[in-house]
Amino acid sequence: MKIVITLLQVGFLYILFLTGKFLHAKLSIPLPGSIIGLLVLWGLLSIKIIPLRWVEKGAYVFLSTLPLYLIPATVGVMDYGHVFAGKGSLLILITIGSTFITMVVASLVSQFMAKHNVKEEGTLS
Amino acid sequence: MNTVVLAFTMILLTVILYFVMNAVYVRLRSPFLVPILTTNIAVIVLLSLFDASYETYMVGGKWIDALLGPAIVSLCIPLYKQRDVIKMNVLPIFGGVVVGGIVGMLTGVLAARWVGFSTELLASILPKSITSPIAMQIAAELGGIPSLATVFVIIAGLAGILMGPWINRWFKIDTAIGQGIGLGVGAHAIGTSKSLEYGEQTSSMSSVAMTLSAIIGAFAGPLFGIWLFP
Numbered sequence: 001m002k003i004v005i006t007l008l009q010v011g012f013l014y015i016l017f018l019t020g021k022f023l024h025a026k027l028s029i030p031l032p033g034s035i036i037g038l039l040v041l042w043g044l045l046s047i048k049i050i051p052l053r054w055v056e057k058g059a060y061v062f063l064s065t066l067p068l069y070l071i072p073a074t075v076g077v078m079d080y081g082h083v084f085a086g087k088g089s090l091l092i093l094i095t096i097g098s099t100f101i102t103m104v105v106a107s108l109v110s111q112f113m114a115k116h117n118v119k120e121e122g123t124l125s
Numbered sequence: 126m127n128t129v130v131l132a133f134t135m136i137l138l139t140v141i142l143y144f145v146m147n148a149v150y151v152r153l154r155s156p157f158l159v160p161i162l163t164t165n166i167a168v169i170v171l172l173s174l175f176d177a178s179y180e181t182y183m184v185g186g187k188w189i190d191a192l193l194g195p196a197i198v199s200l201c202i203p204l205y206k207q208r209d210v211i212k213m214n215v216l217p218i219f220g221g222v223v224v225g226g227i228v229g230m231l232t233g234v235l236a237a238r239w240v241g242f243s244t245e246l247l248a249s250i251l252p253k254s255i256t257s258p259i260a261m262q263i264a265a266e267l268g269g270i271p272s273l274a275t276v277f278v279i280i281a282g283l284a285g286i287l288m289g290p291w292i293n294r295w296f297k298i299d300t301a302i303g304q305g306i307g308l309g310v311g312a313h314a315i316g317t318s319k320s321l322e323y324g325e326q327t328s329s330m331s332s333v334a335m336t337l338s339a340i341i342g343a344f345a346g347p348l349f350g351i352w353l354f355p
Contacts, residue, residue: 010195017194030343032258034197035336041201052205059199062192066318067161068143069193072186073257073275074165074283074315078172079179080276090240095253095277096284098233102254103285103292103311106225106334111303113217 009058016041128184135185142167156290161315162283200317200332207329214302218330221302222337225310229254230349233277244354245269251350253277255342256313256335263346267354278313285312286319305330310338 020037023029029036044050062069084092146160146167172182183190204211211218233250242250248269252260257278264274289308298304304323308316309331320331 013195013198016198020198021194030259030262031339032256034194034258035256035339037194037198038201038204038336041198042205045201045205046208052202055199056202059202062196062199063202063321065143066196066199066321067147067159067164067315068140069189069196070161070315070318071139071143071164071168072183072190073193074161074279075168075172075182075186076179076272077165077276077279078169080273083273083276087240091237091242091246091250091277092280094233094236094240095250095280096288098229098236099254099281099284099311100288100292101232102225102229103288103307104296105228106221106310107292107298107303107307108296109224110214110217110221110306110330111298111300113220114214114300114302117214117217 006057006061009055010061011058012055013041013058013062131181132185132188135182136188138171139164139168139186139189142171156287159286159319161318162287165283197314200328200335203321203325203329204332204336207326210301210326211329211333217302218306218333218337221306222310222334223341225306225334226254226338226341226345229311230346234349234353238353246273247354248350249273250277251353252342252346253281254311254313254338255346256339259339259343259346263342263350266347267350279315282312282315285316289316289319301326302330306334309334313338 016037017034019040020035021033023036023040024031024033041055045052143160143164146158146163149163150158150160168182172179230251233253234247237247237250245268248267249264251267251269252263252274255263255278257275260274260278261271265271285308289304289312292298292307293304298307301323305320305327308320312319313335317328317331317335320328
């Protein structure tokens with residue numbers, strides 16, 4: 001019985017994704033269907049149309065194996081070896097270097113602002 | 126080979142390799158052994174050994190890829206459970222995402238332009254820290270190559286999860302918000318899949334950062350491109 005409920009929830013999450021895809025196509029929202037689906041689910045949970053327990057178990061199935069679903073797309077890198085030959089290898093270094101700077105800046109800015117937030121309001125646990 | 130058998134083989138291959146690599150990672154906990162990277166390498170090596178193309182792989186791979194959509198939708202759960210923490214930190218989240226996002230687009234493009242790469246490549250590298258469906262749109266709009274944009278997105282994501290632990294140590298990033306925003310802004314969905322290891326608060330921050338970057342990037346990316354290469 002438990003597994004049936006979980007599978008139903010998985011199916012429901014899939015329907016939310018399809019809804020997102022549909023909205024993307026129909027209303028030409030410039031966001032991918034998955035992110036629209038996420039925002040729709042957020043809305044449904046927030047206005048309490050759907051209780052958290054209707055989706056939580058199914059979502060956990062996806063979240064516990066999330067990297068698996070990213071693999072087919074990442075394997076696509078195999079077709080682009082030629083771009084990174086010779087001078088192109090610099091593109092990899094640039095991507096890595098730029099990602100490093102991006103993460104450091106994003107982390108430092110948010111952490112700094114959050115700590116000041118705490119000092120001013122004294123609310124964050 | 127029969128298509129059904131082929132598809133089934135590729136799916137099984139990916140799933141088994143993933144669970145094996147995951148077990149190895151759980152055992153050894155080296156940041157270099159994150160399953161998404163090791164599985165990816167193992168799959169590519171195997172395909173090359175059997176002279177199989179990416180197209181052949183995707184006969185089965187597309188079925189796993191089809192589950193990425195609902196998996197991203199599922200990220201709403203940690204997000205929703207942590208809504209109070211998010212509300213309390215609206216400004217720090219926005220600050221980190223906006224500043225980080227701008228730095229991400231500028232540094233990559235400017236460095237590549239300085240080296241002298243073509244506009245086509247610049248437009249493809251610009252959206253590298255934004256989740257791939259949007260990165261493809263942005264690249265296409267600016268005259269880049271969408272599939273190549275995806276490759277840069279993947280390199281950024283994999284590099285991001287490898288560098289994350291060091292960045293946190295070197296720059297004293299010791300809060301859930303700092304660690305989560307860094308992963309989400311720099312390494313999008315791949316970073317967010319890594320952030321789940323740090324717990325619910327960090328993963329909710331990473332999800333917010335990934336989603337916000339996507340939303341902001343969808344609107345700001347093309348503008349940036351027009352300004353950078355008119």
